[in-house]
Amino acid sequence: MKEREGPATRVLAIVADPACRRQVMQVLEADGYRGVAVADGELGLEIVRELQPALVLLTLDLPGLAGVQLVEQLLARVPSARILVLLEGERRLEAFAMVRAGASGWVHLPLERRALAHTLSEAQLPAPHRAAPRRAPDPLPDLLGEAPCMLRLKETIRRAAPARASVLVTGESGTGKELVALGLHRLSPRRSGPFVAVNCAALPESLLESELFGHERGAFTGAHALKRGRFERADGGTLFLDEIGEIPPSTQVKLLRVLQERCFERVGGTQTLSVDVRIVAATNKDLGELVEKGLYREDLFYRLNVISLEVPPLRRRRRDIPLLWSHLVARAARLEGRPTPATDLEVIAILLAAPWKGNVRELSNVAEHALVMCHGDRIRRADLPAYLRDEQPQADPLALEVPGMTLKEIERAAILRVYEATRHNARQTAKMLGISLRKVRYRLKAYREAGILPER
Numbered sequence: 001m002k003e004r005e006g007p008a009t010r011v012l013a014i015v016a017d018p019a020c021r022r023q024v025m026q027v028l029e030a031d032g033y034r035g036v037a038v039a040d041g042e043l044g045l046e047i048v049r050e051l052q053p054a055l056v057l058l059t060l061d062l063p064g065l066a067g068v069q070l071v072e073q074l075l076a077r078v079p080s081a082r083i084l085v086l087l088e089g090e091r092r093l094e095a096f097a098m099v100r101a102g103a104s105g106w107v108h109l110p111l112e113r114r115a116l117a118h119t120l121s122e123a124q125l126p127a128p129h130r131a132a133p134r135r136a137p138d139p140l141p142d143l144l145g146e147a148p149c150m151l152r153l154k155e156t157i158r159r160a161a162p163a164r165a166s167v168l169v170t171g172e173s174g175t176g177k178e179l180v181a182l183g184l185h186r187l188s189p190r191r192s193g194p195f196v197a198v199n200c201a202a203l204p205e206s207l208l209e210s211e212l213f214g215h216e217r218g219a220f221t222g223a224h225a226l227k228r229g230r231f232e233r234a235d236g237g238t239l240f241l242d243e244i245g246e247i248p249p250s251t252q253v254k255l256l257r258v259l260q261e262r263c264f265e266r267v268g269g270t271q272t273l274s275v276d277v278r279i280v281a282a283t284n285k286d287l288g289e290l291v292e293k294g295l296y297r298e299d300l301f302y303r304l305n306v307i308s309l310e311v312p313p314l315r316r317r318r319r320d321i322p323l324l325w326s327h328l329v330a331r332a333a334r335l336e337g338r339p340t341p342a343t344d345l346e347v348i349a350i351l352l353a354a355p356w357k358g359n360v361r362e363l364s365n366v367a368e369h370a371l372v373m374c375h376g377d378r379i380r381r382a383d384l385p386a387y388l389r390d391e392q393p394q395a396d397p398l399a400l401e402v403p404g405m406t407l408k409e410i411e412r413a414a415i416l417r418v419y420e421a422t423r424h425n426a427r428q429t430a431k432m433l434g435i436s437l438r439k440v441r442y443r444l445k446a447y448r449e450a451g452i453l454p455e456r
Contacts, residue, residue, distance in 0.1 A: 010051055013037040014044040014058040014070075015086065020109065024057060024086075041065035049077045059086045059109075060094055067094060068101040068330055068340040075102045096323065097330040097340045140183040143176065144324055147317035153180070153309065160307045161187035166259065168244075168304045169282040171311030174361030177282040178240060180311055184280055185238040193237030198230050201243035208251055210267050219268025231264060235275045244304065245285035245296065252297045259303040279304065314356040314363065319418070321351050322432045324360060328367035329379065336371060343379045348433065349414035350381065350388055415443050416453065 011033050015021040021037050028035030036051060038044050041062050048056070056074055060066065065073070071083055085095050085106035095106045140154055160167060161184050169177045178197060185195045203211055210219075214229030230239060247255065258264050263274045281304045290296035314321070325343065333340040347370075356362055366385060373383040381389055418429045419440075426444060430437040447453035 010053040011035045012044060012048060012051055012053040012056045012081075014039075014041055014056065014062060016040065016059055016061050016063060020059065020086070041070040044070075045073055045077065048074055048081070052078055053081055056081050056083045057086055058083065059088070061088070066339075068097050068333065071098050071101045071103050072334070093322065093326045093343050094340070096326040097333075100327050100330045101334070101340075140179075140186075142179050143183060144327055145317055145320040146323065147312075147320050149312040149317055150320060153311065154183075156309055157183045158187060160184060160309070162189060163307070164278055165306040166279040166281070166304050167307045167309060168287070169280065169309045169311060171282075171284065172313045172359055173284050174359035175311040175313055176360055177284075177311055178242060180309055181238070181240040181280040181282065185240075185278075188238070188278070190237050190278060194234055195238050195240065196230050196234035197240040197242060199242045201246040205248045205251070208247065209254065212251070213254065213264050213266055214269075215267035216269040219266070223268065226266075229266065231258060231275050231277055232273065234277045236277075238278045238280055241279065241281040243283060244281035245283040245287055245290060249297070252300050256297065256300045256303060259300070314359045318352055319428065319432060321363070322348055322418075324363055325351060325367060328364050329371060332368045332371045338371075339377070341371070341374050341377050341379050344381065345414050345433065346381050346410045347379055347384065349410065349417055350384065352414070352417045354388055412443070412447065412452070415440060416447065419444065419453075 011028055013021060013024045013028070013035055015024055015037060016039055018039075021039070025035050025037050036047065036053075038047070041058070042065050044056070044058070045065070056078075058066075058070065062070070074081065074083060083098075083103040085098050085103055086109055087095050087106040088109040095103075099105060140157065143150070143154060143157075145151075157180060167181075167184060169180050171177050181197070182195065185191060198211060200208060210223075210227065210229065212229050212231060214227045214232055215223050217223060217226050254264065258275075258277075259279060262276065263272050265272055287296055287301050287305070291298045291301050314324075325348070329343065330340045351363070351366075358365070366388065369385050370379045370383040374380070414433060415429065418432050419426070426440050427437055430440040433440075444453060
């Protein structure tokens with residue numbers, strides 16, 4: 001086959017194993033690509049800027065520089081390159097972390113020529129037929145999750161975003177309500193306008209009106225200059241009112257007028273100002289119940305609740321915990337300037353069992369804690385906060401036991417917990433735990449024969 005010309009055909013393979021490296025090169029050369037192969041990340045970094053490859057293939061078993069750190073440094077030198085991880089064994093969490101750092105995805109080893117060739121071909125397709133750019137901004141970058149409740153939420157966000165109607169986002173503290181508001185803004189025609197957020201519970205009643213509507217000079221003691229409020233600053237964009245259930249009755253009246261007429265006066269002013277603002281409000285309270293008790297205006301509630309979005313608590317989407325965990329650990333590692341560690345299976349089992357009253361915010365704090373406490377290349381049980389690490393076991397086969405438990409028992413607990421969380425989906429269980437589907441099915445069969453798992 002004739003060799004393809006030009007920089008778009010160049011591929012860099014960073015593969016430690018000689019046999020694997022030869023196989024990759026054979027596939028590249030058979031399809032007419034110009035491949036260069038090296039055995040370690042440092043050497044790959046030395047030549048990547050000069051080579052300017054369209055695609056970089058790399059394995060996880062590289063000596064020295066590897067993993068997330070290698071992905072980030074490669075993209076820093078050649079931002080346009082696509083990176084594909086060659087994945088072997090049960091190391092899916094590491095691959096997840098590398099994807100979050102900028103890699104396009106992964107292909108399992110041993111290589112199937114057709115899968116690799118398809119990926120290479122996709123990287124070379126000229127516009128307008130080539131796939132969307134890998135590094136295009138994701139409008140919902142932090143709303144991670146594949147649980148049905150999260151998929152429904154993201155679909156509703158996409159449908160509601162183009163509208164002008166007000167949105168009320170409900171959910172427990174720490175679920176990510178502001179991320180939903182940001183997603184609505186980024187997917188809306190107002191995306192080029194400002195996104196202005198205000199926490200209504202963080203401001204005393206005496207300052208809340210001034211913060212929302214602004215004030216004129218001399219409106220009150222200390223008002224030495226005119227101040228534009230959040231509504232003015234959000235003109236042409238989106239105003240996010242967090243903790244909307246905390247605003248006092250006097251402010252509720254003025255907010256209702258803005259929602260109805262899109263106009264207001266600054267505190268101490270007489271000039272009526274008009275604004276073009278979309279309101280997205282959020283609360284962890286039941287506003288309908290507050291209305292019934294006479295603590296919240298019914299007409300304001302209905303004005304805010306034109307479109308309602310509920311962000312599910314983490315305990316209702318436990319299948320997303322491994323994905324969220326790998327993302328949060330990788331993010332914490334980047335902030336700390338260190339490589340992203342792997343995570344023990346026992347730790348995943350503990351995370352899947354935890355109640356998560358603080359939701360994703362609590363999980364994020366645990367990830368930061370574990371990263372700081374981790375002094376090796378893996379996060380282990382000892383690296384978790386004490387309230388998770390020392391949690392007493394429950395009397396069921398899904399629970400983790402006291403120290404002294406065998407690795408086989410830990411594996412059983414992890415598999416059965418994830419199997420339960422995925423509603424008995426063996427394929428999803430294998431994907432979340434980063435092990436083969438064959439192994440999951442073999443273990444489940446053994447658990448049924450032992451009477452640990454009921455027959456289906």
